Amino acid sequence: MTEPTPADRPTSGPARKPHEFAATRDWPGYFDAVAGSGPRDTLLRALELFDQPIDPDAPPLAIDLGCGEGRDTQHLIDLGWRVLAIDGHADAIRRIREVRRLAEHPRLTLLELPFESVEQLPACDLLAASFSLPFCPPEHFARLWSELQAALKPGAIFAGQLFGDRDEWATLPDRAHHTREAALELLSAFEIDTFNEEERDGEDASGTPKHWHVFHIVARKR
Template identity: 40%
Template sequence: MENTEWKGHYNKLEKSCALPSTTLCKAIQLINEGFDPPQEIQAVDLGCGNGVDTAAMLQEGYHVLAIDKEPDALRHIAKTLAPRYSGKLRVLLSPFEDLDELPANNLVNASFCLPFCPPDHFAPFWSLISQSILPGRYFSGHFFGPRDSWSSNTQMTFHTKQAVEALFRGFQLSYFEETAKNGKTISGKDKFWHVFHVVAQKEKVLE
């Protein structure tokens, strides 16, 4: 998206009641059930965008690093964030291809953002994501399939079902759903969505 499109995107979201992604909600449930007693949870929200997922994690008491390449995204989060969460949030302005490290974490959330990583950078970026997740902890997010309306965009990354499954070697898939349907973008444009919805737990290290 161009900057003007992003501004329109956030303006529309401010007027709507956007909900956190289903994959994130499932991951939060698994994490909260698995942490006994409750522990300090570190999370990374990739492509945080409008901040809805970031806010959901903060409300759970998580410490969140929110990353986006759009200054308007981070300004939107700062504008709408409740002051009581400010001590648990860090923000980072960066495109995915410029990241060379991620902190060790309990959850990487990537809602509808990974397809926007350029294909030449996807493999090293995915390795960075995978390595940052602690054993027994989680990934939640989405990948676009080859039938998606945007699949002709050579600056975006698309995956077959087999390719998505291959990314999660060393993980247990807690939730995996493929959807292919007509719909609309947040700006109201018609679009065919081919999406893989994933929640996965990184395998624990055997002692």
């Protein structure tokens, strides 16, 4: 990583938090705000569950759906996985290529593709969708979820987040939010390892309240 962390970067006012950029889909702003961050906890838990050694001659395949600037992709690559990293924003793909210098990496395939157009994902051993699925337009969510489920081999692991119906952004028309029951229903084809429901009031840097309602999920496909 050569990009400076938010703490290194000069600012002219209070630093804005990543979610403030996500609220308005300002993805380059979001990528700047999270630059230098490590892999998500849900991915780390999924990797604990994947208890097979990585065979360098036949590395397992992970899909990073909504990969952003590549925090999870980078970690998987560093561990020896093959990775298909998908994101709808050109700047996400550019940052993985140029900032993380992974453009020519033999185990990485980068795909600039909106969730709305995802189809026929390859069979994978792990699928990470860290804080990305809620940004799928709701009318496309069911099809995206079924594509994702179809890609996961039996025994493969899903790691990611869904946003709950009491989250502040649930009223935005372009977000896919789920009740606890609906989220659990989506996981009916999985053995659930982690289903942490987080609900709390937070504030952004300017003191604006944000109510969070998030499900942190790690689950194994049956």
